[in-house]
Amino acid sequence: MTECTTIDMPFCMYDADQHIIHDSVEGNGILMCSIDNLPAQLPIEATEYFGDMLFPYIEEMLMSDATKPLDKENFSPVVRDAVIASNSSLTPKYKYIQKLRESREYAQLMTMGAKKRILVLGSGYVSGPVISYLTRDPNVEITAVSMIKDQVDHLAKKYNNTTPLAMDVLKSEEKLSSIVKKHDLVVSLLPYSAHPIVARKCIKEKVNLVTASYLTPSMKELQQSAEDSGTTIVGEMGLDPGLDHMLAMECFDKAKDVGATVESYISFCGGLPAPEYSDNPLRYKFSWSPLGVLLNTIQPATYLKNGEVVNIAAGGSLLESVTIMDCFPGLNLEGFPNRDSTKYAEPYGIQSAHTLMRGTLRYKGFAKAMSGFVKLGLINADPCPLLAVNAPAVSWRELICHLLKVPSSTSAGHIKEIVYDKIGRDDSNLEAIEWFGLLGEEPVPVAESVVGALAKHLEMMLSFGPGERDMIVMRNDIGIRHPSGHLEAKNISLVVYGDVNGYSAMAKTVGYPTAIAAKMVLDGEIDGKGLVIPLTKNIYGPILERVKKEGIFYNSKSTFSL
Ligand SMILES: NC(=O)C1=CN([C@@H]2O[C@H](COP(=O)(O)OP(=O)(O)OC[C@H]3O[C@@H](n4cnc5c(N)ncnc54)[C@H](OP(=O)(O)O)[C@@H]3O)[C@@H](O)[C@H]2O)C=CC1
Ligand SMILES: N[C@@H](CCCC[NH3+])C(=O)O
Ligand SMILES: O=C(O)CCC(=O)C(=O)O
Structure with a gap:
């Protein structure tokens, strides 16, 4: 039907052979009644x-x-x-409604015909370029899944051959299995904690999987079962981790080819606002999962420096290990270590290096302001019943009182004094806490944990506005000893800006490598079984070449000394 019938003219006749609709109830066709205002009548x-x-x-x-x-x-x-x-x-x-829905979705998927089907889970910050790249091939059909219907519907409207599906992947595991089974490949852009659940389904259904996320211990546990089932699970295929590995390996492999040895490797990367949009106490805006960004600040870290292993405890100590970074002298940057760098010595094949460090870049001031949040107990991922959906609303001031174990009836001046003591009587940190409204009466968002609530609150204050753009900066410094005895100090720089009102630099530099790898798996160009990260030339070679076509360029410089 192209339009509804009305109370005055309740019927029309549709002649399917001629594909015409006429008002008369005489003649050939199907008598239609489609009044859309029945309840009022x-x-x-x-x-x-x-x-x-x-x-x-x-x-x-x-x-x-x-x-x-x-x-x-x-x-x-x-x-x-x-x-x-x-x-x-x-x-x-x-319960039958679920079955009806599944059979409708199944029928929808089946209409996709003989094309390749890719299930893209998650429609957050970095999903756009993944779907955009993959749907350039008219033979690829995407099912885009996320929790919020409006978000996936928006993706489906924006990209060709994309079918939206709103579901909570973690709450409907049975349904997830049945959907995975109907696809040729899964790309998971869910929060990284969800990947093991998805990976287990992929292994069971023998469907390959690509993610941009670290291979965590719970992913690594799946190595054997993935190999046994002949499934490819590609991880660490974004920016950092991702392009950092690829740029490093290209350099290491070239060094080995000429008989040189890698003595040191230092890689720093940051997703940042472009400098003109860094005007807040954290000098930061979110270009990827806010919860991921906040949780990274309390990770432990390990790195190798001049032959010594340095361990940094979990709980925010890495914010104290911050150093000024002068790698891009025009930018006021600081850096702190990121996770366990030493575990890459073997996969990189640089066991003899005396220095091996991966780190995070931020504008100067981030670590200090963030350490104030850590000291107040705001970066805590433990379940917090106080913030549950059915608990009475609390304000940020009341939450801070709860965290500092002082009665919420305490006067505003006294609370401020206690907070000031707790953060080491640091004026700029107190200013930051007030700037973000954390001593105010605004209600705390519902969340599973305090850090979850802070992520939602900061996301509202620190997202990119219309016309604003982000940037990513990556710098790899590599020391290479040549057979002649010369030491080559090589640096590789990758700087990408976001497109104003288009894709962010983070989305491009994570999304394109992920999408290119997904296509390579689909086309059999990546065919290793088990867990795969982009360390071999057959993978990093084509990807580094293909990202250039997407506007992702890097440059390198070398100086030599004896
Ligand atoms: N290697 C790298 O350089 C990088 C890796 N990443 C990783 O890539 C992944 C995607 O990042 P990003 O886009 O920034 O993340 P976001 O947090 O922006 O997006 C996550 C998406 O998953 C959806 N989601 C969350 N839980 C569920 C669920 N249970 N069921 C269905 N959908 C769910 C979210 O929906 P909703 O919005 O409704 O919550 C959202 O659409 C993450 O794992 C991230 O850590 C990201 C950036 C860089
Ligand atoms: N380590 C950088 C890049 C992370 C990209 C997501 N893995 C940052 O936190 O900004
Ligand atoms: O997806 C992940 O593994 C975590 C996010 C990430 O890439 C990071 O912490 O840098």
Whole structure:
């Protein structure tokens, strides 16, 4: 139907052979009635009858408690049988709806025909270029999945051959399996903690998987089962980790080819606002998962410096190990170590290096302001029932009182004094805490943890506005000893700016390598089984070449000394 019939003209005739609609009820065709304003046209008797039937049940419905499980409610059978969903699940009588939905989605997927199907999980900061790149091939069909329907619907409207699907991947594992099975490849751009669940489904269904995320211990546990099932699981395929590995390996392999030895490797990378948009106390705006950014500040770190292993404890100590970085002298940068760098000595094949360090770059001032948040207990991922969805709302001031174990009736001046002591009586840190409203009356967002709430709060204050852009800066410094005895100090710089009102630099430098790798897996260009990261020439060679076509360029310089 191209339009609805009306109360005055309730019928029309559709002649499918001729593909014409006419008002007459005579002649060939199907008699159609598609009035779209029926509820407003119900006769008054029907409304009254319905009201009379409903009335006896109103009181028990009003008195019910929606947070209680259905079987704990004292409902009459009529009301109980009318409850379609309770506590986020369909009630037993209505479980069939899930089956109907699945068969509809399955039918939709099947209409995609003989094309290659890719399941893209997550529609956050870096997903755009992944879908954009993959849908350039008209033979690729994407199913884009995320929790919020509007977000995936938006992606589906923006890109060709993209079908949206809103679901919570972690709450519907059975459904996830059935969807994975219907695809040729999965690209997971979910928060990294979700990847092992997705990877297990992929292994079970023998569907290859690509992520931009670190291969964490729980991913590494899957090595054997992935190999046994013949599944390829590509990880660390973004910017950092990702392009950093590829640029390093290209350099190491070239050094080895000429009989040289790599003595040191230092790699720093930062996703930053372009300098003109760094005007806040953290000098930072989010271009990728805010929770990921915040949690990274309390990770432990290990690196090798001049032959000595340096360990930095978890809980924020790395913010104290910050150093001024002069690698891009026009930028006021600082750097701190990122995770365990030493574990790359072997996969990089540079076991003899005396220095091996990976780190994070920020504008100067980030680490100090962030350390104030750490000291107040705001970067804490433990479950916090105080912030649960059904708990009474709390303000940031009340949360700070709770974290500092002082009564929330404490006067504003006294709270400020206690906070000031807690952060080492640092004026600029106190200013930052006030700037972000953390002593104010604004309600704390609902979240599973304090850091989850802070991530949501900061994301609202530190996102890129219209016309603003981000940048990514990466710098690899490599010391290479040549057979002649000369030491080559080689630096590789990668600087990319976001497109104003287009893709961010982070989305491009994470999304394009991920998408290129996904296409390579799909086309059999990457065919290793088990866990794969981009350290071999057959992988990094084509990717480093292909990202150039997407505007991602790097340059290198060398100086030699004896
Ligand atoms: N290697 C690298 O250089 C980089 C790696 N990454 C990694 O890439 C991945 C994507 O990053 P980014 O886009 O910044 O992350 P975001 O946090 O912006 O996006 C995550 C997406 O996953 C969705 N999601 C979260 N939980 C579920 C769930 N249970 N079911 C369905 N959908 C869910 C989110 O939906 P909603 O928005 O509704 O919550 C959102 O669309 C992350 O793992 C990140 O760590 C990111 C940047 C750089
Ligand atoms: N380490 C850099 C880049 C991270 C990109 C995501 N892995 C930063 O935190 O800004
Ligand atoms: O996805 C991950 O592994 C974590 C995010 C990340 O890449 C990082 O911490 O730099």
